[in-house]
Amino acid sequence: MENSSVRVRFAPSPTGPLHIGGVRTALYNYLFAKKNGGSFILRIEDTDQNRFVPGAEAYIVEAFNWCGIEFDEGVTKGGEYGPYRQSDRKDMYREYADLLIQSGNAYYAFDTPEELNDIRKQLEAEKKIFTYDAVQRTHLKNSLTLSPSEVKNLLHAGTPYVIRFKMPTDQVIVMEDEIRGRVEVNTSVLDDKIIFKSDGMPTYHLANVVDDHLMKISHVIRGEEWLPSLPLHVSLYDAFGWDKPKFAHLPLLLKPDGKGKLSKRDGDRLGFPVFPLQWTDPESGEVSRGYREDGYFPEAFINMMALLGWNPGDEREFFSLAGLVEAFSIEKVGKSGSRFDQEKAKWFNHHYLVEKSNDELAGLFLDVLKEKNIDPGQKNLSYIVGLVKERVNFVAELWEQSSFFFEVPAVYDPQTVKKRWKTDSFEHMKELEVVLKQVQDFSSENTEKVVKAWIEEKEYGMGAIMNAFRLLIVGEAKGPHLFDIIEVIGKEDTLARINRGVEILGKKEAN
Numbered sequence: 234m235e236n237s238s239v240r241v242r243f244a245p246s247p248t249g250p251l252h253i254g255g256v257r258t259a260l261y262n263y264l265f266a267k268k269n270g271g272s273f274i275l276r277i278e279d280t281d282q283n284r285f286v287p288g289a290e291a292y293i294v295e296a297f298n299w300c301g302i303e304f305d306e307g308v309t310k311g312g313e314y315g316p317y318r319q320s321d322r323k324d325m326y327r328e329y330a331d332l333l334i335q336s337g338n339a340y341y342a343f344d345t346p347e348e349l350n351d352i353r354k355q356l357e358a359e360k361k362i363f364t365y366d367a368v369q370r371t372h373l374k375n376s377l378t379l380s381p382s383e384v385k386n387l388l389h390a391g392t393p394y395v396i397r398f399k400m401p402t403d404q405v406i407v408m409e410d411e412i413r414g415r416v417e418v419n420t421s422v423l424d425d426k427i428i429f430k431s432d433g434m435p436t437y438h439l440a441n442v443v444d445d446h447l448m449k450i451s452h453v454i455r456g457e458e459w460l461p462s463l464p465l466h467v468s469l470y471d472a473f474g475w476d477k478p479k480f481a482h483l484p485l486l487l488k489p490d491g492k493g494k495l496s497k498r499d500g501d502r503l504g505f506p507v508f509p510l511q512w513t514d515p516e517s518g519e520v521s522r523g524y525r526e527d528g529y530f531p532e533a534f535i536n537m538m539a540l541l542g543w544n545p546g547d548e549r550e551f552f553s554l555a556g557l558v559e560a561f562s563i564e565k566v567g568k569s570g571s572r573f574d575q576e577k578a579k580w581f582n583h584h585y586l587v588e589k590s591n592d593e594l595a596g597l598f599l600d601v602l603k604e605k606n607i608d609p610g611q612k613n614l615s616y617i618v619g620l621v622k623e624r625v626n627f628v629a630e631l632w633e634q635s636s637f638f639f640e641v642p643a644v645y646d647p648q649t650v651k652k653r654w655k656t657d658s659f660e661h662m663k664e665l666e667v668v669l670k671q672v673q674d675f676s677s678e679n680t681e682k683v684v685k686a687w688i689e690e691k692e693y694g695m696g697a698i699m700n701a702f703r704l705l706i707v708g709e710a711k712g713p714h715l716f717d718i719i720e721v722i723g724k725e726d727t728l729a730r731i732n733r734g735v736e737i738l739g740k741k742e743a744n
């Protein structure tokens with residue numbers, strides 16, 4: 234039901250793996266589009282050939298597939314406003330650069346990088362900063378200072394040039410941002426940005442504005458790092474005489490301590506992924522971890538990301554993607570940056586893990602077991618998973634909490650032995666073995682009833698017996714209800730574990 238005029242886009246540059254900040258930008262665009270019955274477009278901004286990284290575009294597409302964020306138009310979908318990859322639109326941009334030259338809003342600049350560098354150095358020596366601006370452009374080598382015939386000759390001779398936007402002199406640019414409100418800036422602090430490069434490609438600024446216009450983008454929702462480009466973009470719209478889209482600049486994702494933007498290095502340092510999927514750098518071979526490979530469920534990842542910068546205005550924290558569409562509004566996006574919180578991320582995963590049916594989890598857990606070459610045999614994995622799932626955040630952690638269902642403990646944890654293997658434990662456990670040997674119905678309820686009756690009759694301490702018993706079955710002081718465990722492993726294995734443990738641990742000398 235894409236019937237409204239709301240059209241938004243996510244416009245990543247394929248310069249490497251997509252940072253989670255980018256995923257959040259895309260998510261907010263998606264939510265805004267769906268909430269308003271609009272369209273969501275994926276446009277690949279690959280005009281910077283130097284920064285192009287093979288595999289990055291495929292990574293971006295795969296990341297959104299994993300998250301469940303769907304595009305209505307774009308590189309993988311096609312659509313009426315394509316092509317959606319800027320390198321495939323290359324020829325179009327030149328026309329628009331020419332239009333700006335004709336209208337006096339842009340000019341050719343022939344200064345070589347060396348010449349500009351010399352001027353930069355000269356000014357630095359005078360403790361000044363060089364910017365190609367309204368003041369400097371009047372004595373540099375460009376079509377504003379050269380005569381029309383000189384320009385013609387240079388162009389004719391194939392002299393390399395760039396096209397720069399001619400920033401209006403001393404004007405106040407007024408910008409409206411949906412999140413920040415009104416922002417004003419005087420053009421005297423802005424430079425004449427390159428809009429078309431000597432390699433025949435537009436820069437980000439020109440291509441981005443032209444495409445937003447041609448693709449009828451109604452709202453530009455993007456990261457705060459693009460706010461400094463807004464005056465130029467607004468000026469470009471004005472120079473073309475085009476209606477502007479609405480703009481919304483999203484707050485930054487911050488490091489866990491709130492000091493600065495979340496970077497890949499923070500993730501490496503503090504042990505969490507900053508990318509949705511694992512990424513192997515095609516040049517260095519360096520592998521960066523991803524949420525998917527770390528065992529996060531996409532629904533947990535999305536839920537966590539949504540709340541980094543937006544809130545529903547009430548106490549609710551758990552949202553499906555559809556629920557987010559329902560609840561989302563730009564007004565509730567905060568102005569200040571959001572700190573990334575790794576514990577919260579895990580907590581969301583725990584929530585979605587517990588919510589999954591035991592059957593579904595059992596299927597996922599079976600893959601973990603297969604990797605470990607563990608054959609669960611006739612054991613009811615759904616039941617086992619149900620017993621331990623409250624204790625874990627990730628499917629892979631189920632093994633730690635349930636290995637004793639599948640394997641006889643290889644070692645007895647020394648700390649537990651020290652605390653829980655008492656002087657009487659040897660005799661008690663031998664006696665317990667005899668008691669259990671006689672039990673026919675090995676259901677959890679029945680063994681519990683029999684064992685407890687025996688303990689009461691003998692007036693043994695419940696805690697002491699149960700602790701020693703758990704040590705022999707599990708190998709340490711952990712795990713769910715012990716009678717549930719022995720029901721799963723069965724009579725034979727239970728007796729064998731008691732027997733083996735008693736032999737290995739032996740009689741503890743009284744001290």
Ligand code: GLU
Pocket residue numbers: 243244245246278437441454455456459
């Ligand atoms: N290509 C830019 C990026 O990589 C897009 C910024 C925008 O949305 O305008 O983030």
